[in-house]
Amino acid sequence: MNRAAQTQHPTKDRLPRYTLGTDSAAAQRLRVLDEVYHQTTWALLERAGLREGWHCADIGCGTGLVTMAMAGHVGAAGRVIGVDEAGTFIDVARQTAAERKLKNVEFGSGDAYAPPLPSAQFDLVYARCLLSHLDKPLRAIQAMTALARPGGRVVIEDIDCSGVFAHPKAPALMRHLGLYQRVMRLYGGDPLIGRKLPRLCRQTGLTDVRFEVVSPSEPLKPVKRLYPLTLTCLKPAIVEAGLATARDVDALTAELNAKVDDPDVTFPSCPMVQVWTRKS
Ligand SMILES: C[S@@+](CC[C@H](N)C(=O)[O-])C[C@H]1O[C@@H](n2cnc3c(N)ncnc32)[C@H](O)[C@@H]1O
Numbered sequence: 001m002n003r004a005a006q007t008q009h010p011t012k013d014r015l016p017r018y019t020l021g022t023d024s025a026a027a028q029r030l031r032v033l034d035e036v037y038h039q040t041t042w043a044l045l046e047r048a049g050l051r052e053g054w055h056c057a058d059i060g061c062g063t064g065l066v067t068m069a070m071a072g073h074v075g076a077a078g079r080v081i082g083v084d085e086a087g088t089f090i091d092v093a094r095q096t097a098a099e100r101k102l103k104n105v106e107f108g109s110g111d112a113y114a115p116p117l118p119s120a121q122f123d124l125v126y127a128r129c130l131l132s133h134l135d136k137p138l139r140a141i142q143a144m145t146a147l148a149r150p151g152g153r154v155v156i157e158d159i160d161c162s163g164v165f166a167h168p169k170a171p172a173l174m175r176h177l178g179l180y181q182r183v184m185r186l187y188g189g190d191p192l193i194g195r196k197l198p199r200l201c202r203q204t205g206l207t208d209v210r211f212e213v214v215s216p217s218e219p220l221k222p223v224k225r226l227y228p229l230t231l232t233c234l235k236p237a238i239v240e241a242g243l244a245t246a247r248d249v250d251a252l253t254a255e256l257n258a259k260v261d262d263p264d265v266t267f268p269s270c271p272m273v274q275v276w277t278r279k280s
Helices: 024-047 065-074 087-099 137-147 171-186 193-204 222-240 246-261
Strands: 055-059 079-084 105-109 122-128 148-159 207-214 272-278
Touching: 024 065, 024 087, 024 122, 024 148, 024 207, 024 222, 024 272, 055 065, 055 137, 065 079, 065 087, 065 105, 065 122, 079 087, 087 105, 122 137, 137 148, 137 193, 148 193, 171 222, 171 246, 193 207, 193 272, 222 246
Parallel strands: 055 079, 055 122, 079 105, 122 148
Antiparallel strands: 148 272, 207 272
C-alpha cells in the first residue's frame, strides 16, 4: 500500500460522502446486495408488521429495490416513497418502476437529514445500509422518526463489519475489509454502525426497540461476489484518499476474486443488524 500517500489527505479536510459511487457499476452492486439480503430484509419487514394499505418511506433507497418490493406488498391502497440523494439512482428506480407498471410507488431526490416528505404521516419508515455512510446517524434517525405517525414503525438495518471470517484463511478478504473500514471512516461513515443502532434508536425516543443480527451465507452465490464488487466501487475513493494506488486495488481485487471462485473457501456476508421499533 502507498504509505507516503496516506498522510497527504488529513481526515479533517474531507467532506462526508457516499464512497461507493453512483454509476452503473454501483447500481449493479446494489442488485447483488439485494440478492444477498432480500430474504432477510423481507423477514424484517414482516416482523415489523408491514401490511396492505400502509404508507411507507424508504430513505436512502438507492435504485429502489426494497421500495418496489414494499410497494408490491402494500397493494393498491398503500403507497411507498423512496428518497435518495443520488439522482442517477433515482432515475434508475423510476425507470424500473415504470417498466414494472407500479402505480403506488414514487421516487424523489432528497437528503436523509431533511427528507422532502410530510411529517407524522407514514406507517413505516425504513432505511437499509444508509446510516453506515452518514456522519450524523442520530440526526438521520430523528428525521426518520419525524416522518412516522404516532404508533408507526421505524425500521433500520445496517452493517457491522466485524465478525466476518474466512476458512481457510483469506488474507485478501481481511485486507479488503481493513481498507473498506478505513475509507468509510475517512469520508464520515461508520462500518460498525450496526451494533450502535438499538441504542441510537432508544436515544431518539423510539420504543419497543428490538433487534436481530443476520448474515446470509452460502450456498447463496452472490454472498462472496459482493466483496470484490464492493472493492471495485470503492476504488476511486480509496485512491483519492491515498490509501492505496489503483494498481494495488486491482491486484487485491484479483486476489479476492480467486478466493470467491474457490469453492473450498468459505466466507459469510457482512453481518447486518436489523432493528425494528415503534414511535410512541
Ligand atoms: C448502500 S446504498 C443502499 C441503497 C438501498 N437502501 C439498498 O439497500 O439497496 C446507500 C444509499 O444511501 C444514499 N445516501 C448516502 N447519503 C445520503 C444522504 N445524506 N441522503 C440521502 N441518501 C443518501 C446513497 O446515495 C445510496 O443510494
